[in-house]
Amino acid sequence: xxxxxxxxxxxxxxxxxxxxxxxxxxxxxxxxxxxxxxxxxxxxxxxxxxxxxxxxxxxxxxxxxxxxxxxxxxxxxxxxxxxxxxxxxxxxxxxxxxx
Amino acid sequence: xxxxxxxxxxxxxxxxxxxxxxxxxxxxxxxxxxxxxxxxxxxxxxxxxxxxxxxxxxxxxxxxxxxxxxxxxxxxxxxxxxxxxxxxxxxxxxxxxxxxxxxxxxxxxxxxxxxxxxxxxxxxxxxxxxxxxxxxxxxxxxxxxxxxxxxxxxxxxxxxxxxxxxxxxxxxxxxxxxxxxxxxxxxxxxxxxxxxxxxxxxxxxxxxxxxxxxxxxxxxxxxxxxxxxxxxxxxxxx
Numbered sequence: 001x002x003x004x005x006x007x008x009x010x011x012x013x014x015x016x017x018x019x020x021x022x023x024x025x026x027x028x029x030x031x032x033x034x035x036x037x038x039x040x041x042x043x044x045x046x047x048x049x050x051x052x053x054x055x056x057x058x059x060x061x062x063x064x065x066x067x068x069x070x071x072x073x074x075x076x077x078x079x080x081x082x083x084x085x086x087x088x089x090x091x092x093x094x095x096x097x098x099x
Numbered sequence: 100x101x102x103x104x105x106x107x108x109x110x111x112x113x114x115x116x117x118x119x120x121x122x123x124x125x126x127x128x129x130x131x132x133x134x135x136x137x138x139x140x141x142x143x144x145x146x147x148x149x150x151x152x153x154x155x156x157x158x159x160x161x162x163x164x165x166x167x168x169x170x171x172x173x174x175x176x177x178x179x180x181x182x183x184x185x186x187x188x189x190x191x192x193x194x195x196x197x198x199x200x201x202x203x204x205x206x207x208x209x210x211x212x213x214x215x216x217x218x219x220x221x222x223x224x225x226x227x228x229x230x231x232x233x234x235x236x237x238x239x240x241x242x243x244x245x246x247x248x249x250x251x252x253x254x255x256x257x258x259x260x261x262x263x264x265x266x267x268x269x270x271x272x273x274x275x276x277x278x279x280x281x282x283x284x285x286x287x288x289x290x291x292x293x294x295x296x297x298x299x300x301x302x303x304x305x306x307x308x309x310x311x312x313x314x315x316x317x318x319x320x321x322x323x324x325x326x327x328x329x330x331x332x333x334x335x336x337x
Contacts, residue, residue, distance in 0.1 A: 024195025092272025
């Protein structure tokens with residue numbers, strides 16, 4: 001069972017999202033960038049990634065912030081899976097202890 | 100291509116796919132909680148069991164799907180949701196641009212379908228891999244990107260089906276998986292404190308925007324202010 005308005009929304013969302021995926025490549029393919037443009041391109045990915053997780057940093061719950069600090073520390077020295085498990089463990093535990 | 104070179108090439112491709120899968124594995128595990136939560140939330144908003152994987156399989160961009168589900172009404176405000184989707188995913192434009200220099204050796208008929216699978220994680224891994232010196236490896240990218248795609252679609256669908264049983268993911272700390280993944284991805288881009296100054300600008304502006312502005316503007320605000328900082332800093336050092 002698929003609703004007509006839902007289907008239309010999903011199809012338009014999918015088109016908008018694919019456009020964002022194709023656009024950067026389509027526009028910049030085969031061009032040589034200036035030094036400044038290169039510096040910006042290199043800065044873009046981390047700036048995007050950190051902005052996406054900004055809500056975690058905006059929390060006012062001490063348990064959340066402490067868990068985030070522990071996760072951040074883990075992320076500087078541990079592999080992906082260990083960091084994810086420590087993050088989940090710290091958040092779950094601290095919320096029960098401090099909450 | 101003769102038989103002699105075909106065999107090692109094939110073995111190489113299989114090895115690259117395997118490496119891609121290995122790189123994707125921790126992220127697949129990290130994605131599962133978020134996928135279950137999204138599916139459950141969508142089911143709460145009235146999505147049917149078929150509509151959840153339709154959304155996540157065609158759109159395949161988690162942030163915009165969370166936003167769409169949060170904004171969902173019956174009937175949906177189509178233009179609002181599509182505009183927010185474009186806004187949240189506009190980071191893909193920068194991401195595709197950053198990847199473009201590494202894709203010059205590939206024909207467009209390969210690149211355009213492959214870009215459908217580009218998400219934060221697959222893109223970051225592919226870029227770090229390409230910058231290691233070997234360039235962009237298509238089989239490696241496809242191995243990890245297809246694995247991430249399948250995980251997302253399967254577990255959002257599962258979340259939609261078993262949602263009400265699943266309960267509150269937050270009380271289990273599962274929501275911390277998302278920041279944890281992103282922080283490890285960020286480490287891959289670390290080249291020193293000086294180059295990371297725009298990151299702090301992005302974070303500060305994104306946090307402020309998140310607290311002060313409605314909707315998902317914080318992603319665009321944070322990313323653009325970080326870029327502006329990088330632009331200014333690059334100028335001052337020229």
